[in-house]
Amino acid sequence: MWSQRFHEELPERGAGPEIGDYAGLPVNDAARLRADSWDAAKWTIPERQCEPHPADYAPRGPANLRIGSTVDPISQDVVSWDVTVMWSLTHRAIYMDSRPHPSQYAQHSWQGFSTGEWDGDMLKVTTTHLKEAWVRRNGLPRSDRATVVEYWIRNEDYLTLVTIVIDPVYLTEPLVRTSDWVLDPGVQLSPFSCIPAIEIERPRGAVPHHLPGMNTFLTEYATRHGLPQSAARGGAATMYPDYVPELRREIEALR
Amino acid sequence: MRRARTRLVLALNAALAAATSVAAEDELEVLPVQGNVYMIAGAGGNTTVQIGPEAVVVVDTKTAAVADRLIAAIRKLSSKPIRHIIVTSADPDHTGGNERVSSAGTYVRLLDTFDPRGANKNASIIAHVKVLERMSGPSGTKAPTPAGAWPSDTYFTNDWALFVNDEAIELVHIPAAHTDGDTMAFFRRSDVISTGDIFTTTGYPRFDPEHGGSVTGILDGLNRILEIAIPGENQTGGTAIVPGHGRISDETEVANYRDMVTIVRDRVAALIGAGKTLEQVQAARPSSDYDGIYAGLGGPAPDEFVAAIYRDLKEAKR
Numbered sequence: 001m002w003s004q005r006f007h008e009e010l011p012e013r014g015a016g017p018e019i020g021d022y023a024g025l026p027v028n029d030a031a032r033l034r035a036d037s038w039d040a041a042k043w044t045i046p047e048r049q050c051e052p053h054p055a056d057y058a059p060r061g062p063a064n065l066r067i068g069s070t071v072d073p074i075s076q077d078v079v080s081w082d083v084t085v086m087w088s089l090t091h092r093a094i095y096m097d098s099r100p101h102p103s104q105y106a107q108h109s110w111q112g113f114s115t116g117e118w119d120g121d122m123l124k125v126t127t128t129h130l131k132e133a134w135v136r137r138n139g140l141p142r143s144d145r146a147t148v149v150e151y152w153i154r155n156e157d158y159l160t161l162v163t164i165v166i167d168p169v170y171l172t173e174p175l176v177r178t179s180d181w182v183l184d185p186g187v188q189l190s191p192f193s194c195i196p197a198i199e200i201e202r203p204r205g206a207v208p209h210h211l212p213g214m215n216t217f218l219t220e221y222a223t224r225h226g227l228p229q230s231a232a233r234g235g236a237a238t239m240y241p242d243y244v245p246e247l248r249r250e251i252e253a254l255r
Numbered sequence: 256m257r258r259a260r261t262r263l264v265l266a267l268n269a270a271l272a273a274a275t276s277v278a279a280e281d282e283l284e285v286l287p288v289q290g291n292v293y294m295i296a297g298a299g300g301n302t303t304v305q306i307g308p309e310a311v312v313v314v315d316t317k318t319a320a321v322a323d324r325l326i327a328a329i330r331k332l333s334s335k336p337i338r339h340i341i342v343t344s345a346d347p348d349h350t351g352g353n354e355r356v357s358s359a360g361t362y363v364r365l366l367d368t369f370d371p372r373g374a375n376k377n378a379s380i381i382a383h384v385k386v387l388e389r390m391s392g393p394s395g396t397k398a399p400t401p402a403g404a405w406p407s408d409t410y411f412t413n414d415w416a417l418f419v420n421d422e423a424i425e426l427v428h429i430p431a432a433h434t435d436g437d438t439m440a441f442f443r444r445s446d447v448i449s450t451g452d453i454f455t456t457t458g459y460p461r462f463d464p465e466h467g468g469s470v471t472g473i474l475d476g477l478n479r480i481l482e483i484a485i486p487g488e489n490q491t492g493g494t495a496i497v498p499g500h501g502r503i504s505d506e507t508e509v510a511n512y513r514d515m516v517t518i519v520r521d522r523v524a525a526l527i528g529a530g531k532t533l534e535q536v537q538a539a540r541p542s543s544d545y546d547g548i549y550a551g552l553g554g555p556a557p558d559e560f561v562a563a564i565y566r567d568l569k570e571a572k573r
Contacts, residue, residue: 089489104502108502108508143547144548209514209518
């Protein structure tokens, strides 16, 4: 059992990101348009109410972990590492028996299909067959064509997970993030059961979204924090230290 | 740093290519869906197969070129007779194997018992009557397809039903969707919906007035799927979806597709409302945030998809 530590990027992971905050992410114009069109009312639609976090985002949410293993009864080799995350009680099997990834016609899932191999003391995991999901909970998408590579690293009682999202549709560069846990044998995973319901009467097939240029919330984030709007739009350049002097110049220009 | 990341991407992509088993497009691949239902992918539209103690039910028969291989694949799943073929539309990549697969099966009707010409023991081919009209052509003209490929059992209402292999199979007709003769098959015990080309994972939807289709009908069909499908707890599992083309799916993936079609339609409608011409609408690229997912996979190109919506919405305003 592992207890989550939330110290990295807490504001985004706790209360959640602000609308229009794409800063520091290597997103492209297609991702920006998806997020600009996104409406939080989406989560009131029955098909969306119970969506769990996908494998690449689940470690960011409320994510105390149970990690176990399935062992071959004869050889005692580890067939899979089995990971359960607290939020939505998502289950992942990380197969260690060199089985191939499924075909292009196999179903995609929230947790995808994962295979692992040891790279020194790090467990390297490659995940494919993910459903479309999100890289940030304000509508920034991650496509179903993405591949996720992870490194699970244990240092005594600390566990660090490096998650690398490679998405040819919505990211121009790999998105690298880390999440952390502390060994905690006493921690419990709470029950989590979600069944959708009609919360709001809507016309059949209604899909909440903003038309291009009509989302008036998009500028609030940058305005509230005194940032130039260009910084809030994100992009690979905003990830690197080279961007800091430019950002300072733009902030000065705003004053 | 950026160069290192580029190398990382290339290395990871190479590893992925090695790890992922990608079947050649013309190879048939059999995948279990759930319950009594299987999907045979590749070489044309998807084929859905239901097996059981009585017979085999087939939904769509791919192209004529692979009919013998399709029959061989079905025979590996079951030695029971192929009794019914359900046709989701008149498209040649869904009906091309009708004649061969039907003749490899058998179905004796009450009518056949009393028919002095002798029983037609081929498997029945079930479709909406519009499919028969399109496959047989108008009276007095040369039929576009051989008579042996035509539906032998048609319906003209909004639904029909069979009960085979201890399972109810509901046939749902959606008027004017991909075509005017679309049928979706819902296997109730197995909890699988075979959608035909109303839903695919390999491109934007194809619909045109020449075949009786419309974007409104596509959305009607997608919303109908969402009304039938029930997800498992925490939106995981539940009703399985066999699309017309592409991978096995579920409610969430249909909802993603429905959302995409709805949003692009609404954007085109707004541009029409602003007085834009088709060329101006296409130049605005109202599907650009979805092109990376749905373009270039064999379906309509983005401009074609947008033009089809534009045409439908303009026509509806008249």
